[in-house]
Amino acid sequence: MASAAPSHSAPPPAVSLRGAVALSGRFPLLAGVDLDVARGEVALVEGPNGAGKTSLLRVCAGLVPVVAGEVSVLGLDPVRKRTALRRRVGLLAHGSHLYDDLTVRENVRFAVRAAGGDTGRIPAACERLGLTSRLLATPAAKLSAGQRRRVALAVLVARSPELWLLDEPHAGLDASARALVYDLVAEASSIGATVVVASHEPELTEALADRAVLVAGGRIVSERPCGRHARPVPATEATDATEATDGAGALPPCPPAGATGGTDEVVVHVA
Amino acid sequence: MWRDAALVAGKDLRIEARSRVALGQVAPFGVVALVLFAFALGPDPVPMRRAAPGLFWVAVLFSTVLAVQRSVSVESADGARDGLRLAGLDPAGLFLGKAAAVTVQLLALEAVLGAGVVVLFGVRVTDPLLVVGSCLLGAVGLAASGTLYGALSAGLRVKETLLPFLLLPVVVPVLLAGTRLWQAGVAGGTPAEGTPWLHLVLAFDAVYVAIGVLAFGPIQESA
Structure with missing residues (x-):
């Protein structure tokens, strides 16, 4: 288990899940997730299809209630205070709404x-x-x-929420838009917003992320630190989306574990 | 709540103005239903005039199902329903906005169908206030109950077939009251006989608007 306890003076985390279990019918979406995301942090959520990444974001947005455990988002109960919370949270989902x-x-x-x-x-x-x-x-x-x-x-961007939940934000985007997503995440973080990105293409975001958590089977199975200092290759240098997707330099690789550039305190409890 | 209601109603009416589903598809469907009723009743004008109020409201009910299904389907595409939930709109305002938009569409449909009844069945309106009032109150009740049951069925795979099954039985009071009010407001009727039916449709409206305001949020979250 990897954990780093926050100091007592630290503000409450933007996202706090304790033993969160969420179901779709009888099918478990989350099977006991413990996760804290500090305010201003950029957290990358990785994992294979069906691992629970989208469900994790939807729980954070208050769209999926937990049946066991505790969830607090921006200090609010996502079910009881859903109206107040949702105006402070922005979710980029699979659908464009x-x-x-x-x-x-x-x-x-x-x-x-x-x-x-x-x-x-x-x-x-x-x-x-x-x-x-x-x-x-x-x-x-x-x-x-x-x-x-x-x-x-x-x-x-127009809403400028306090918590950005980005579910596969690069899906369907061309190279310039992918680079723009990178910039938007960086800017959101720089103004104090918290960003949680679920992606199959971690190389496109992890240079910005404070850390990456790996989700599998509805649980967080590991975490690793990432760096926030690298910049993406400008869009003009990437000739097309395929090149960027192939990782041919669209974004720099995540620095080795331990070389984190994040400054926020991070707590991850691996369930 | 009222701001959210106005926002949602404006959005739905703008979508209708662009797509013209209610006036371009639902209204013609209602008119076709009236024509079929006219064929079924035969050429004798007496039974046609007697049946006209009831046939008008049956056509309105069928059209209501289509209008509500359209209202639901608008939110089904591209995760739009999640978008509404994520916006943090007041559920009561959301309900009132959706119901208000359906009410406006139903009023337009009733105008078309009312004209159809006058032309096809030779009905002569003697108390326009009663007839128009029944249309207005009926539209509110149908829109409120339709929006509520539309939300209930929204998350189900069988929503297209479940909605009429859920909705049509519960709107029988509107059918009864609307028909009686029309009978009282056309040639041969007595306006005073409409009073108790006016109370019935008013009560129906009040009950379903209240239920919708209170229950739309939990229904939307669980659908």
Whole structure:
């Protein structure tokens, strides 16, 4: 078991799970997860398909209740205080949560207003994600998968939540957008947001992460430190998404274990 | 709550304005149902006029099922329902917004179907206030109950077939009251006879709006 106890003066973690068990019917999604993610930390969640990565994020977002154990997110009970919590949490899920009949602009505006966000941030967020005026006027039904992902990211950026939960954030994105995801995570962390990234492509994020936790069978089976100092190869140097996916230099490799550049205190209890 | 309701209703009505499902598909379906009823009753105008109020409300009920299914399916695509949950919207506001949007669509459908009844069945309205009032109150009750049962069936694989099975039996009071109110408001009817039915549909509306406001959140979370 790897653990590092926080000091008593440290603020409560952004995410705290103690023996968390979540079910889908009788099927266990999480089978006793102990995990603390400190405020401002970037945590990478790795694991094979069906390991429980998405379920872990959905529990953190309050979308899936736990049937045993304790969960606290941003100091709140995700079930009892779900409305208050959800406005402070942003989840980039597999679905983009877009309405096909609405334009990109209408989708972003609705999502930000629904979450109580500042609509004044929308233009800058859309520009950041490369959503041109032509694209903003396009119905979501006509977008590609990658463009839908960009719109979902624009909503997150405009909302600027305290806790970012990113589920396979690079899926469907081209090289430039992948590099942009990297920058967005770095910026979110730099302004004090906590980021939890679940990914099959850890090489795209782990340079930013304080640590990576490996999930298997609904449990956290190991953790390793990562570094936050390396930068990705600029998008212009990556010729296409395939090259980036192949790890041909899109992002630098994670430094060896023990060379962590993270400054936040981390507690991981391996169940 | 009211801000969230207005936001959600505006979103749903904007989607309807773009897709025109209610007016382009559901309303024609209701009109076709009325035409089929007219064929079934034959050319004699007397039974047609007598049956017209009931047939109007049966057509409205069938159209309601389609309108509610559309309202549910809008949230099923691309994880949109999760998006609403994640936004932290007030569940009561969400319910009221969805129900308000369905109410507006039903009122438009009732206008089309009402015109169809007048043209096809030769019905003459003598108390427009009673007829319009029954349509308004009926639409509210149907939208509230439909939104509630739509949410109940939303997470199920058989939602398309389960919704009418759940909804149609519980909206019988609206069918009865609406029919009686129409009978009281058209030629040959007595407006005073509509009063108790007005109370019934008002009570139905109040009960389902209250249940929806209170129960929509837990239903949405468990669906």
